[in-house]
Amino acid sequence: MSTATLAAGAAQIVGGILLAPLLPGLVQHWKARLQGRRGPSPLQPYRELRRLWGKSVVTVEGASIVYRLAPAVVAASIAAAVLLVPAAALAPNWGVGHDLLALAGFLALARFAVAVASWDVSNGFSLMGASRDLTLAVFVEVTLVLSVAIAALVAGTTDLPNVIAGTAGTAVWSSPALALGAVAFALVVLAETGRQPIDNPDTHLELTMIHEGPLLEYAGRDLAYLQWASAARHWIVLVIGAQVFLPHAQGVWWQLALLPLVLVALCAGLALTETLVAKMRVLLVPRLLAVGAVVALLGIATWLVGTV
Amino acid sequence: MTGTILVAGLAAVGLGGALCAARRTFAPGLAVQSAGAALVAVGGFWALAAGDVLGAPFTSSFVPRLGVDGLTAFFLGTLGLIAAPALVYSIRYLEPDAKGRAVAALTACFVLALALVVCARDPLTFLLGWELMTILSAAVILVARAGGADARRTVFTYASITHLAGAATWISILLLAERGSIGGTQALSTGSGLQIAIALTALIGMGAKAGLMPLHVWLPRTHPIAPAPVSALMSGVMIKVAIYGLVRVLVDWVGVLPSWFGVLVLGLGALSAVGGVLYAIFQHDLKRLLALHSIENVGIIVLGLGACLVLRARGADTWAAFALGAALLHTLNHAVFKSLLFLGAGAFEKAVGSLELDRLGGLLRRMPWTGGAFFVGSMAIAGLPPLNGFSSEWLTLQSLLHVSAYGNLGDGMAGAVALAALGATVGLAVFCFVKVVGLVLLGRPRRDAVAAAPEAPRLMWGAIVFLALACVALGLAPGLLFGLLAGLAPWPAAAPTHVGLRLAGTGSLPTLGIALVLTGLSGSLVLLRGRRSAAPAPTWVSGQLVESRLNWTSAGFTKPLRLVLEAVLRPQREITVRTEGGVVQEVTYRGNVPQLIDDRVYRPAIRAALGGATHARRLQSGSLGMYVVYLIGLVVVLLAAARFGLIG
Numbered sequence: 001m002s003t004a005t006l007a008a009g010a011a012q013i014v015g016g017i018l019l020a021p022l023l024p025g026l027v028q029h030w031k032a033r034l035q036g037r038r039g040p041s042p043l044q045p046y047r048e049l050r051r052l053w054g055k056s057v058v059t060v061e062g063a064s065i066v067y068r069l070a071p072a073v074v075a076a077s078i079a080a081a082v083l084l085v086p087a088a089a090l091a092p093n094w095g096v097g098h099d100l101l102a103l104a105g106f107l108a109l110a111r112f113a114v115a116v117a118s119w120d121v122s123n124g125f126s127l128m129g130a131s132r133d134l135t136l137a138v139f140v141e142v143t144l145v146l147s148v149a150i151a152a153l154v155a156g157t158t159d160l161p162n163v164i165a166g167t168a169g170t171a172v173w174s175s176p177a178l179a180l181g182a183v184a185f186a187l188v189v190l191a192e193t194g195r196q197p198i199d200n201p202d203t204h205l206e207l208t209m210i211h212e213g214p215l216l217e218y219a220g221r222d223l224a225y226l227q228w229a230s231a232a233r234h235w236i237v238l239v240i241g242a243q244v245f246l247p248h249a250q251g252v253w254w255q256l257a258l259l260p261l262v263l264v265a266l267c268a269g270l271a272l273t274e275t276l277v278a279k280m281r282v283l284l285v286p287r288l289l290a291v292g293a294v295v296a297l298l299g300i301a302t303w304l305v306g307t308v
Numbered sequence: 309m310t311g312t313i314l315v316a317g318l319a320a321v322g323l324g325g326a327l328c329a330a331r332r333t334f335a336p337g338l339a340v341q342s343a344g345a346a347l348v349a350v351g352g353f354w355a356l357a358a359g360d361v362l363g364a365p366f367t368s369s370f371v372p373r374l375g376v377d378g379l380t381a382f383f384l385g386t387l388g389l390i391a392a393p394a395l396v397y398s399i400r401y402l403e404p405d406a407k408g409r410a411v412a413a414l415t416a417c418f419v420l421a422l423a424l425v426v427c428a429r430d431p432l433t434f435l436l437g438w439e440l441m442t443i444l445s446a447a448v449i450l451v452a453r454a455g456g457a458d459a460r461r462t463v464f465t466y467a468s469i470t471h472l473a474g475a476a477t478w479i480s481i482l483l484l485a486e487r488g489s490i491g492g493t494q495a496l497s498t499g500s501g502l503q504i505a506i507a508l509t510a511l512i513g514m515g516a517k518a519g520l521m522p523l524h525v526w527l528p529r530t531h532p533i534a535p536a537p538v539s540a541l542m543s544g545v546m547i548k549v550a551i552y553g554l555v556r557v558l559v560d561w562v563g564v565l566p567s568w569f570g571v572l573v574l575g576l577g578a579l580s581a582v583g584g585v586l587y588a589i590f591q592h593d594l595k596r597l598l599a600l601h602s603i604e605n606v607g608i609i610v611l612g613l614g615a616c617l618v619l620r621a622r623g624a625d626t627w628a629a630f631a632l633g634a635a636l637l638h639t640l641n642h643a644v645f646k647s648l649l650f651l652g653a654g655a656f657e658k659a660v661g662s663l664e665l666d667r668l669g670g671l672l673r674r675m676p677w678t679g680g681a682f683f684v685g686s687m688a689i690a691g692l693p694p695l696n697g698f699s700s701e702w703l704t705l706q707s708l709l710h711v712s713a714y715g716n717l718g719d720g721m722a723g724a725v726a727l728a729a730l731g732a733t734v735g736l737a738v739f740c741f742v743k744v745v746g747l748v749l750l751g752r753p754r755r756d757a758v759a760a761a762p763e764a765p766r767l768m769w770g771a772i773v774f775l776a777l778a779c780v781a782l783g784l785a786p787g788l789l790f791g792l793l794a795g796l797a798p799w800p801a802a803a804p805t806h807v808g809l810r811l812a813g814t815g816s817l818p819t820l821g822i823a824l825v826l827t828g829l830s831g832s833l834v835l836l837r838g839r840r841s842a843a844p845a846p847t848w849v850s851g852q853l854v855e856s857r858l859n860w861t862s863a864g865f866t867k868p869l870r871l872v873l874e875a876v877l878r879p880q881r882e883i884t885v886r887t888e889g890g891v892v893q894e895v896t897y898r899g900n901v902p903q904l905i906d907d908r909v910y911r912p913a914i915r916a917a918l919g920g921a922t923h924a925r926r927l928q929s930g931s932l933g934m935y936v937v938y939l940i941g942l943v944v945v946l947l948a949a950a951r952f953g954l955i956g
């Protein structure tokens with residue numbers, strides 16, 4: 001294994017597992033600044049995780065093993081997704097492969113575990129969030145599959161390190177396919193990270209919750225797992241956005257060096273959209289995501305026109 | 309060797325069926341049948357692995373011939389793998405009374421008819437088996453339902469649709485036989501009228517039998533009313549035998565089809581996949597929901613088949629073989645988890661009575677073995693890693709992506725739309741099975757019978773747990789089978805054999821590694837969390853009391869989706885509020901998502917047909933003089949036609 005592979009693997013683990021909570025922290029921090037508030041420090045998610053880790057979990061009366069296992073399964077499947085997404089065009093083999101289409105399976109497993117747990121505790125507010133989340137997930141999945149299909153077509157493979165290598169440099173940007181894919185994938189990023197206009201991460205009103213709703217019953221270390229998973233989702237989709245859809249450098253070392261800067265910029269972008277855009281009505285979100293799917297289809301059409 | 313095993317297995321199934329007819333030997337008879345089915349499974353998969361070709365080759369003559377090749381061996385293996393647990397389950401599920409004995413004996417005949425179709429090597433035997441398969445399953449339902457009016461009506465719908473469409477199967481097979489192309493010996497030229505006619509009629513006739521939309525209407529009606537083991541065989545195997553027919557005709561026998569035909573198949577697959585799961589979500593009865601899910605999964609299989617046809621037309625032989633392998637692998641996977649779910653539903657029905665989804669709940673605790681296996685099956689059908697549905701759906705997604713990669717603009721866009729459809733299908737399937745698991749297995753029991761449900765008898769849950777283990781095993785090592793299945797393509801294509809799925813041009817799916825990472829990480833996270841926990845607290849619902857009447861229902865959970873897709877689904881609802889002196893006394897709610905194809909296509913067609921029949925009946929006046937006039941008229945018309953050289 002070369003040094004570059006080792007460095008990329010280390011970046012993947014350190015970034016995806018340890019530094020992931022920094023990303024939502026940065027978004028919250030800048031969002032507050034943009035809105036003229038002082039806001040929490042970017043390290044706030046770590047403080048919350050530490051606080052939750054010291055607290056005991058709450059058992060819900062009548063809940064079965066499904067409720068107790070769900071947070072661990074969510075964290076494990078998101079961790080597996082972190083292992084799947086390389087930080088650069090090289091990555092060690094962690095045993096889960098690096099397939100772009102397989103990613104959807106891990107995200108679905110996490111969603112399934114959370115939604116099933118809310119049935120287990122029969123909490124109406126959790127179920128409301130879960131049913132909205134699953135409804136949106138149908139459209140997110142379509143947009144995700146189509147936008148990653150563009151990247152796969154451009155690169156000629158679905159193997160993520162090769163996709164990153166295949167979409168690197170400026171030559172591939174001569175066709176608009178990747179740009180259209182980037183637009184579609186941006187909507188996936190908003191949906192997977194639960195950001196406005198799709199979901200409001202700051203809401204405290206149960207009736208408006210989507211991603212937060214199913215977590216209502218959890219406390220202590222269980223909640224810590226779930227919050228970490230939500231932060232790691234930021235890492236997964238933002239890294240794909242940065243290293244696949246946005247223009248990125250050719251060499252592995254350059255990719256690794258530029259990644260933090262791009263991620264910080266993307267977090268600033270998320271903070272900006274959160275400030276500028278209001279939350280949509282939940283029933284209108286599928287239309288927005290459907291627009292993303294159509295844009296991605298157009299992207300595939302432009303790629304086909306360009307090659308045939 | 310494999311031939312002996314297969315013959316012994318099928319003979320044992322027949323013998324067991326005969327034994328079932330007597331009361332004293334009922335249970336041993338089913339056991340013998342099941343052992344026979346197990347032998348068929350062993351023989352089938354062994355023959356597939358060894359590449360054995362047994363018995364006669366294909367012939368276009370009408371001399372009865374039987375034989376086994378790779379594809380037949382695979383379907384025989386699938387048949388045995390599903391029939392063996394379903395028959396063990398029947399030992400406790402069926403009562404040894406007259407009805408149960410008749411069902412058991414007919415089940416043996418049904419299994420043999422299914423085997424006959426896949427072993428047939430001449431057109432006559434094939435069509436005989438094809439018709440027997442329909443008639444026997446209809447007979448089992450009529451016997452089991454003791455000829456109730458509803459059952460008779462449903463079976464009539466089933467028989468009429470499969471027979472009307474079955475005419476297309478006959479046309480297709482007889483055209484092939486007439487051309488001497490059975491067995492693919494005489495290649496048909498690409499795009500010729502004859503080739504298209506054969507392929508289209510096969511798609512209609514066999515597609516109807518497989519439950520492909522829009523010819524699916526019989527399926528969600530028929531499968532739920534059959535006894536659970538027969539439902540498992542029908543959903544698990546019978547509709548797969550129709551897939552066998554499609555693969556034989558479209559892939560093996562008619563030569564290379566033009567790519568637009570593949571696009572048509574993709575379109576039908578996408579329609580069935582999305583339509584099937586979309587209507588399944590809004591069902592309130594478990595077995596009906598499962599039956600609609602069969603349509604979805606047939607859609608996914610047909611998507612793989614369509615991808616195979618397009619890729620073959622484009623000359624991408626390697627990926628065409630992979631797409632075929634994906635379709636066949638999903639065939640087996642669906643057979644396993646769908647029969648698991650049907651057997652599980654049967655066990656729940658036996659324990660608690662009705663299967664209305666809103667009146668179950670908490671069965672995981674009451675029936676841990678059945679419930680646990682049902683949970684595994686639900687995860688598998690939802691396509692979640694590390695179970696078997698995930699790997700075959702991933703393979704199908706990859707095949708569709710390669711349709712885009714190899715196609716021209718038209719094919720490529722069709723591939724992309726099919727990719728989107730499969731993405732939506734997977735998302736909807738997760739939604740649907742979250743609902744099923746939540747309403748059936750989790751939460752609190754919603755009526756007294758459910759709260760007191762006993763665990764199913766050991767033979768019943770044993771059969772279900774066996775199928776759950778098969779889901780896990782196929783999920784861990786799909787690659788071993790996938791290599792063999794992709795190798796069944798009649799064109800040379802190199803298929804890799806790894807435990808996982810390692811294909812060039814993909815990031816590969818190391819299924820074993822994924823399973824290890826997922827279970828290892830989950831397990832260590834559970835250990836890391838420790839056992840410390842506060843005293844149990846009730847569910848927190850913003851300070852309200854947790855009451856059973858506040859339980860969420862199936863309709864409530866699916867409401868966001870129903871509203872989002874209102875324009876497509878046209879849901880109906882009816883709310884009546886009775887007030888007395890301004891105080892609400894009673895609120896009733898009725899909601900329904902109508903099946904648009906039934907309402908918009910079949911109803912008008914039936915009405916038109918009945919109207920036409922009324923008019924045609926006027927011709928049948930019953931008076932002899934009138935008939936003589938008809939005869940004379942016919943003779944005059946024929947003479948005139950002959951005179952002007954139109955005939956003769």
